[in-house]
Amino acid sequence: MDHLTHLKTAGLKSTLPRLKVLNLFGNGNERHLSAEDVYKKLLASGDDVGLATVYRVLTQFEQAGLLIRHHFEGDKSVFELNEGKHHDHIVCLQCGRIEEFYDATIESRQKKAAADRGYSVHDHSLYIYADCIKPKCPNRL
Amino acid sequence: MDHLTHLKTAGLKSTLPRLKVLNLFGNGNERHLSAEDVYKKLLASGDDVGLATVYRVLTQFEQAGLLIRHHFEGDKSVFELNEGKHHDHIVCLQCGRIEEFYDATIESRQKKAAADRGYSVHDHSLYIYADCIKPKCPNRL
DNA sequence: ATGCAAATGAGAATGATTACCATTACCGGC
DNA sequence: GCCGGTAATGGTAATCATTCTCATTTGCAT
Numbered sequence: 001m002d003h004l005t006h007l008k009t010a011g012l013k014s015t016l017p018r019l020k021v022l023n024l025f026g027n028g029n030e031r032h033l034s035a036e037d038v039y040k041k042l043l044a045s046g047d048d049v050g051l052a053t054v055y056r057v058l059t060q061f062e063q064a065g066l067l068i069r070h071h072f073e074g075d076k077s078v079f080e081l082n083e084g085k086h087h088d089h090i091v092c093l094q095c096g097r098i099e100e101f102y103d104a105t106i107e108s109r110q111k112k113a114a115a116d117r118g119y120s121v122h123d124h125s126l127y128i129y130a131d132c133i134k135p136k137c138p139n140r141l
Numbered sequence: 142m143d144h145l146t147h148l149k150t151a152g153l154k155s156t157l158p159r160l161k162v163l164n165l166f167g168n169g170n171e172r173h174l175s176a177e178d179v180y181k182k183l184l185a186s187g188d189d190v191g192l193a194t195v196y197r198v199l200t201q202f203e204q205a206g207l208l209i210r211h212h213f214e215g216d217k218s219v220f221e222l223n224e225g226k227h228h229d230h231i232v233c234l235q236c237g238r239i240e241e242f243y244d245a246t247i248e249s250r251q252k253k254a255a256a257d258r259g260y261s262v263h264d265h266s267l268y269i270y271a272d273c274i275k276p277k278c279p280n281r282l
Numbered sequence: 283a284t285g286c287a288a289a290t291g292a293g294a295a296t297g298a299t300t301a302c303c304a305t306t307a308c309c310g311g312c
Numbered sequence: 313g314c315c316g317g318t319a320a321t322g323g324t325a326a327t328c329a330t331t332c333t334c335a336t337t338t339g340c341a342t
Contacts, residue, residue: 050322055298071214077299090254092260109247113229118273119272122270125267192291216328
């Protein structure tokens with residue numbers, strides 16, 4: 001399903017700002033972007049979108065299931081493209097790098113923990129805050 | 142270790158506002174409180190503390206390890222007394238109830254996930270967002 | 283008791299996000 | 313391909329949580 005179809009499916013008009021934002025997430029090298037990030041990247045590429053629009057569009061995309069919103073430590077929301085495969089995140093406190101991982105055992109234990117206590121799960125978030133210790137971390141300890 | 146000792150250990154003067162806040166968490170029925178919650182509760186009990194002080198004190202206590210800060214969905218921070226036993230949280234999206242749980246398997250799988258990828262873990266947060274379906278939920282579905 | 287550094291509190295300032303509203307851009311029907 | 317209505321945009325003001333500033337007060341060691 002391409003971007004245009006995505007928007008239609010979500011009942012959203014196919015407008016320039018929305019396509020630009022989707023593109024950013026679609027082909028970008030960085031998967032995890034805040035509203036401010038998106039705004040600045042669009043400005044940098046000469047695309048002129050208002051900050052208010054960026055916030056609106058991100059929220060709409062989240063509600064439409066196109067994006068996933070994260071609340072890492074800190075104040076601002078971060079978004080990533082929803083590609084259907086749930087995963088959790090490791091955030092490097094030194095360089096900000098975000099690594100994704102999936103552990104079937106963790107997933108099933110979570111479901112069980114909630115079910116055992118009589119809860120019907122909507123979703124869940126697991127963030128591990130850590131330091132890169134491999135060469136890849138520019139601020140490595 | 143009592144409250145006074147706690148403060149001393151943390152290198153914090155034993156002042157009235159600080160003791161009042163500690164008391165709130167110590168004997169309160171609700172373990173999870175936001176800054177605004179704390180402020181309102183103190184006002185309600187006739188104790189007159191400034192909002193700025195509440196924020197300051199909560200942050201100091203967090204740094205001293207007396208409190209743990211959580212970022213549930215939504216914008217505001219929530220604090221709970223650190224009683225040494227790590228646990229994760231299930232948050233009811235209907236009534237706001239917060240239930241704590243601990244799963245050793247989840248913990249160890251998390252450690253492994255991070256270690257396998259070359260990370261040195263600081264801490265982690267696992268929140269399950271769900272609906273109470275037991276009689277206990279006032280807004281039960 | 284005394285003094286001084288640390289803590290407090292009121293209100294201003296900040297940063298992220300949302301609301302308002304006048305202007306503009308989609309999209310279906312002619 | 314043009315028109316109109318409606319939804320979308322964007323600039324700015326407003327809001328919300330949180331932090332900063334700074335004059336005043338308090339805890340605590342002497």
